[in-house]
Amino acid sequence: MTSIRIMLLALALAASPSAGQVAFLAGTAEALSGTAILIEDPAGKEIRLRLAGLAAPPVGALCPSAGEALPDWECGAGSRLALASVIAGETLECRLTGSAGEVQEADCIAQTRNINQWMLATGWAILRPEWRGRNPEWDAAENLARRARSMLWAGRGR
Numbered sequence: 001m002t003s004i005r006i007m008l009l010a011l012a013l014a015a016s017p018s019a020g021q022v023a024f025l026a027g028t029a030e031a032l033s034g035t036a037i038l039i040e041d042p043a044g045k046e047i048r049l050r051l052a053g054l055a056a057p058p059v060g061a062l063c064p065s066a067g068e069a070l071p072d073w074e075c076g077a078g079s080r081l082a083l084a085s086v087i088a089g090e091t092l093e094c095r096l097t098g099s100a101g102e103v104q105e106a107d108c109i110a111q112t113r114n115i116n117q118w119m120l121a122t123g124w125a126i127l128r129p130e131w132r133g134r135n136p137e138w139d140a141a142e143n144l145a146r147r148a149r150s151m152l153w154a155g156r157g158r
Contacts, residue, residue: 023095023096024093024094024095024096025039025041025047025049025093025094025096025106026041026042026091026092026093026094027039027040027041027042027091027092028040028089028090028091028092029049029087029090029092029108030084030087031080031081031083031084031087032048032080033056033058033059033076033079033080033083034054034056034057034059034076034078034079034080034082034083034119034124034125035050035051035054035055035056035079035083035119035125036048036049036050036051036103037049037051037083037087037092037108039092039094047104048103048104049094049096049103049104049105049106049108050100050103050104050105050106051083051105051106051107051108051115051116051119051125052097052098052105052106052107052116052131053105053116053127053128053131053134053135053138054116054119054120054125054126054127054128054131055125055126055127055128056076056079056080056119056124056125056126056152057075057076057079057152058076059076059077059080060074060076060077061074061075061076062074062075062076063075063076063152063154063155064155065154065155066149066154066155072155075151075152078124078151079119079124079125079151079152082119082122082124082151083115083119083124086110086113086115086118086119087108087110087115090110090111091110092108092109092110092115093108093109093110094106094107094108094109095107095108114137116138117137117138117141118141120138120141120142120145121141121142121144121145122145122150122151123145123146123148123149123150123151123152123153123154124151124152125152126142126152126153127139127142
């Protein structure tokens with residue numbers, strides 16, 4: 001019985017990334033929201049990933065418009081559509097960064113474009129508070145969108 005436990009432990013350790021090793025996932029993806037994708041790996045398995053560090057309104061959410069006389073707009077659907085357009089027809093390479101609850105988080109690239117950073121720079125997503133200060137490029141991208149009052153920042157008084 002002990003030898004079986006040792007063999008199972010050895011197999012589990014061999015199958016999981018060792019300390020310091022980074023896990024990657026590559027494949028085509030579908031946008032589920034402004035921060036969530038369903039990626040299909042080369043074996044055809046679909047895996048739900050969340051773009052690391054980002055927050056965006058859920059599909060169906062409304063955001064205030066920049067002008068008081070303008071109606072609220074469907075920012076959640078807009079955020080999902082923006083993500084869908086930038087990943088359409090692309091093979092994503094995603095570096096798994098951890099998990100948020102039961103969902104894996106990832107930093108994803110399509111060709112040379114960092115998708116997480118693009119969503120921030122265009123104003124379609126914002127950094128979650130616990131991610132501020134972790135990546136200077138992401139902080140700069142979010143600040144650029146905020147100063148320009150782009151998309152999600154348009155109706156905010158910040």
